[in-house]
Amino acid sequence: MTPIANNFNPFAVDTAAHLTFGAIYEPLFFFNQLSAEAPVGLIGDSFEFNDDGTVLTIRIKPDQKWSDDADLTAEDVAFSLGYGSNRDPDTVSIEATDATTVIVTYSSPKFTAASMILGATFIVPEHIWSKITDYMSETNPKPVGSGPYVLKTFTDAAYTLEANPLFREGAPDIKKVQDVGIDSNQSAEDLLKTGELDWVGQFVANPDGVTGSGRVATMNQQQDPTVIMTCADAALGCKGAQTDPAVRQALNAAMDRASISKKAFAGLAGESSPSFALLPRDEKWLSDPSLATSPQRADAAEAGRILEAAGYTKDADGFYGKDGTAIELDLFSPDGWTDYNDAAKLIAAQAAKAGIRVNARTVSEAEYWTPVSNGDFQLALYGLTQSLVADPFSNYDQYFATGATAKVGEMPAKGQNYARYSNADVDAAVAAAGATQDEGVKKEAYARIQAQIAQDLPYIPVVLNASQAFYNTAEFAGWPTADDLYANPLPYLSTASAVILTHLHPVEK
Known part of the structure; x- marks a missing residue:
């Protein structure tokens, strides 16, 4: 929708721009809604609870960088878990015991909350956010994250991300991603049909009208x-x-x-x-x-x-x-x-x-x-x-x-x-x-x-809901398939969309 708010605050869950979540800021692990398999490490490498679920030990991958070239360490993770709305009211202590280890102690067991702590808590750089006192009103127009993309340009009609050269896995193959504000389902459907959009998540009553050319594929995961x-x-x-x-x-x-x-x-x-x-x-x-x-x-x-x-x-x-x-x-x-x-x-x-x-x-x-x-x-x-x-x-x-x-x-x-x-x-x-x-x-x-x-x-x-994703398979390969549902292909989902972007590559012609 337009105008797009110039807001890249990962604590503003419902008002921040879509690509804030996953492409710019990441959680520790990616939990795939479509799979019962173990979560995939992003910033995080491994985690374990003690026997009664009150102590969570998190180990992160070494040698990671923020997009401003500062080191990403366990201190950033400890800070993030204790900052603002991220902090669980049952938290007793959070300690970074070395550069890659964080130990969080709670007053009650947190077994069942693991996916939210590890998969829905976005990690932020302490050297920036420790200076922000009103975290909810901050719009964060120049975001510094750990994800595969960084913000390049912004207007209230569209914003563009470019590949992060400091991303731990190397810059992704898709070098630029533009998120466009569209004011109606019909407008997005028309742009998809004419090749002006490559990836859309929305309701389309007649999906065959979009996929008939062979340029675009679709998937409908009925889950929300x-x-x-x-x-x-x-x-x-x-x-x-x-x-x-x-x-x-x-x-x-x-x-x-x-x-x-x-x-x-x-x-x-x-x-x-x-x-x-x-x-x-x-x-x-x-x-x-x-x-x-x-x-x-x-x-x-x-x-x-x-x-x-x-x-x-x-x-x-x-x-x-x-x-x-x-x-x-x-x-x-x-x-x-x-x-x-x-x-x-x-x-x-x-x-x-x-x-x-x-x-x-x-x-x-x-x-x-x-x-x-x-x-x-x-x-x-x-x-x-x-x-x-x-x-x-x-x-x-x-x-x-x-x-x-x-x-x-x-x-x-x-x-x-x-x-x-x-x-x-x-x-x-x-x-x-x-x-x-x-x-x-x-x-x-x-x-x-x-x-x-x-x-x-x-x-x-x-x-x-009919959760339909439409995506350009003529020019980009690496999308999820029925045989490999490594992530939900809806582009507006937190984290999953970024995981998909790191899997994509241009089709060789």
Whole structure:
């Protein structure tokens, strides 16, 4: 989307430019969402926990450089793990014991959090970030990272990265990468067809129209849930009828997901699960088979029963309300996200049939992220990202735990619980799951979480998004294939996109 914000702050998860994450700044290891194999070392070389999971020893690769030619050492890693939102509140100590070894001690076991500590914490140079006191407002327009690329030029329409000659594996074969701001799915599709874009991740209703020339290949990994995100907790400042779980449950029952999938997503989306486990990948963690998928057909009668049991009555126009005030909910999505925009219209129409007034509207991407981040909204169509490994722990920890949210008006310092959801039972179960490697204990904790979030519905599942990647195979080789899914080919994913860039090379002609 344009204008692109000149922001390369790796702590600004939702507002920094895409290529901040992985291409410029790296985590210690790469965890492949599409594989059960061990993570790949980036800055990191190896890691191990002690027997009770409270001490994590990390060893990094020697002789690494920051892009400004300063040495990258264990001191930078120790600093990064303890800086800003990176610091886990359970951290007791972080010590760089030599140039390549860091020992982190926690007050509770961190086995299950390994993928977030090691795969989703971006390492920054101490000699620069130690001078930055307000890390969240910093835009970092001249980023110094360890990744395969460095920033060359920037405009609000596009920015260009060039290969980092100091990258530990040597400068990648693709010498320049330009990230272009596109204001709609249709514009990106048109540019892809005419050869002006080489790599796109978006919804395309007719992928054959893009791939028919043989220049572009595609892959659709259905894994990220599209949800109606609600501002759920009145105690944290949320306002509106959606703060009542009964209203969220009724809206859940009112949706015809099969119709939404067919009409808004061209039948390319999958069925979402209220457990927020990725199925069938996470099958062993599903506690109740009835939570495998959300209802696919609308049940207006059930929606009515839920609302009437909660004290709502219909007015003369056939819409439910309470105490003389009709339910009226605002649902927004980013303008140009055609699949989301169409889905929102369908949701509004389906809700109306169940007596729930939902007003669907579109906003610019900038106007979208501000209320999402600070909680000033009722309903927003939103895409959750799936866990890095075959275990839904990070979903529960990042999207449902109280520690991952903040009061309305504040941006969460750690995590992405923009729904402002808070439940003590869920918090206790998340803590229990994160403290063990015992699968039985984890399954019991996940059962508690799944039952509660499927009842409370702070995020109402819509579909498992059609996550389509399109990429130029005529001019570039080395892309992931069905036989070698070394990384997810969606270009907007953190770290995975950079891993792919380091695998690519021009096709010899």
